[in-house]
Amino acid sequence: MKVNSFCLTCLIQMQESQIRKFDDEDKKMRYMREVLAFLSSCNPDLSAPALVKPLSRIYEKYWGKRDSMAEVKKEFNDFLLSMEEEIEEQIRKHSDPLETALCFARTGNYIDYAAVKDISKDKLLELFEEQEQAGLEKNEYDSFLKDMEQASKLVYLTDNCGEVVLDKIALKIIQERYPDLKVTAVVRGEPVVNDADLEAARYVGLDRVVKVMENGSGIAGTDLNDISDEARNEIETADVILSKGQGNFETIHGCGLNIYYLFLCKCDWFVQKFEVERFKGMFVNERRIPQ
Numbered sequence: 001m002k003v004n005s006f007c008l009t010c011l012i013q014m015q016e017s018q019i020r021k022f023d024d025e026d027k028k029m030r031y032m033r034e035v036l037a038f039l040s041s042c043n044p045d046l047s048a049p050a051l052v053k054p055l056s057r058i059y060e061k062y063w064g065k066r067d068s069m070a071e072v073k074k075e076f077n078d079f080l081l082s083m084e085e086e087i088e089e090q091i092r093k094h095s096d097p098l099e100t101a102l103c104f105a106r107t108g109n110y111i112d113y114a115a116v117k118d119i120s121k122d123k124l125l126e127l128f129e130e131q132e133q134a135g136l137e138k139n140e141y142d143s144f145l146k147d148m149e150q151a152s153k154l155v156y157l158t159d160n161c162g163e164v165v166l167d168k169i170a171l172k173i174i175q176e177r178y179p180d181l182k183v184t185a186v187v188r189g190e191p192v193v194n195d196a197d198l199e200a201a202r203y204v205g206l207d208r209v210v211k212v213m214e215n216g217s218g219i220a221g222t223d224l225n226d227i228s229d230e231a232r233n234e235i236e237t238a239d240v241i242l243s244k245g246q247g248n249f250e251t252i253h254g255c256g257l258n259i260y261y262l263f264l265c266k267c268d269w270f271v272q273k274f275e276v277e278r279f280k281g282m283f284v285n286e287r288r289i290p291q
Contacts, residue, residue, distance in 0.1 A: 001250045002044060002046070002047065003042075003046060003048045003051060004269060007047075007048035008039060010048070010267065011039065011048060011051060012035065012036070015031075015032065015055060015059070016032060027062060031059075031063075034058055035055065035058060038054065038055070038058060039051070047223065047250045047251045049219050049221035049223070050219055050223050050226065050251065052219070069194045072113065073161035073196075074203075076111050076160075076161050076163075076194070077162055077165065077200060079121060080108070080162045080163075080165035080166065081165055081204060084165055084168075087104060087169065088169050090132075091104060091173070097173050098170075098174065099135060099141060101170040101173045102170055102283070103131045103135065103281065104131070104166050104170070105167050105262060106244075106262045106283070107124070107127045107128050107131040107132075107166070107264070107281065108162060108165070108167070109160065109163055109244060109263045109264045109266075110123065110124050110127055110163075110279065111162040111163050111194065112160055112194070113160075113193050113194045114194075114247065115266040127279060131281050136283040137283050137284075141283065144260050144283075144285075147239070147240050148177075148181075150239070151181060152180070152181065152239055153182045153183075153237065153238045153239050154174065154178075154181055154184075154239070154240045154242065155183075155234055155238035155240075155242075156171060156186065156241075156242045157186050157222050157243040157248045158185055158186065158187050158196045158201070159195060159244040159245030159248060159263075160194055160195055160244075160245065161194050161195070161196050162194075163196070163244065164196040164200060164206060165204050167185065167206065167244065168204060168209055171183060171209050171210050172209050175209070175210065183210045183211065184210065184211045184212075184213055185201065185206055185212045185213070186212075186213050186214075186215050187200070187201050187212060188214070188217065188218070188219075189214040189215050189216040189217045189218060189227070189231075192218050192219065192220045195220055197214070213230070213234060215227040215231040216228030216230070216231055219247075219251065220247040221247035222247075222251050222252045223251040223252070224236075238257075239258065240258055241258060241259040242259075243259050243262065244262055244263060246263050246265075248261070249261050249263060253289070256287070257286060258285070258286065258287065259286035260283065260284070260286075261282060261285075261286070261289075262283055263282055264279050265277075265278060265279065265280045265282060270282075
């Protein structure tokens with residue numbers, strides 16, 4: 001998905017908000033001028049997540065390395081791990097545990113420090129209650145089940161830490177329902193924002209449930225032109241792809257593969273695109289999204 005005016009404005013605002021803590025106004029102006037110069041001349045076919053990587057290099061040139069999000073990642077992984085058993089029991093009480101597991105996994109997409117300014121554990125618990133009752137869009141879910149019955153290979157594109165614990169539960173239930181299905185979970189190739197990488201996947205035990213593969217990229221998404229050949233082949237040969245989060249949508253939407261997107265609408269562009277309220281849960285197929 002190409003960067004648009006919504007995303008461009010957001011990127012500029014993000015760069016400005018990240019330097020408010022510094023005092024040197026002249027240096028801040030030089031930095032913002034370089035940011036604006038880069039964005040005004042960048043490849044218009046790139047997605048917003050793909051632009052974040054070079055913007056980070058500009059930031060480091062002026063301000064040094066960003067603060068690590070390792071503590072935040074661990075905090076939310078631990079928080080969801082502490083609830084894992086209770087959530088799984090709750091999911092299995094429903095008439096369709098798979099649908100409910102996907103709803104919980106979708107709700108976990110709230111834990112997104114690239115899109116949500118003030119993440120609250122209380123808000124997350126509130127969303128769990130709302131989303132559990134909401135279910136998935138019936139026609140889309142029926143199509144998903146039909147595709148899954150015929151599939152031999154599923155690729156699951158993960159997004160954030162904490163959220164990945166809920167992905168683990170969903171993948172466990174998917175494998176129980178489709179025992180002959182080959183399943184691969186794809187994580188980020190480098191630490192980026194609070195996204196799940198191989199270290200996080202191992203920490204929460206995802207690798208004990210399914211095969212886990214790094215995508216070889218430091219972009220907060222799945223850009224088929226930036227990931228490794230191995231990861232790209234894994235994705236392009238899948239019968240069904242489950243893609244979590246806005247970043248994955250922004251980077252892979254338009255490829256035409258059989259992708260079911262599972263995310264919460266958090267940014268203004270998504271709210272407008274899908275004509276929904278903020279934090280509305282989406283379950284949509286790549287081939288049925290209006291352009």
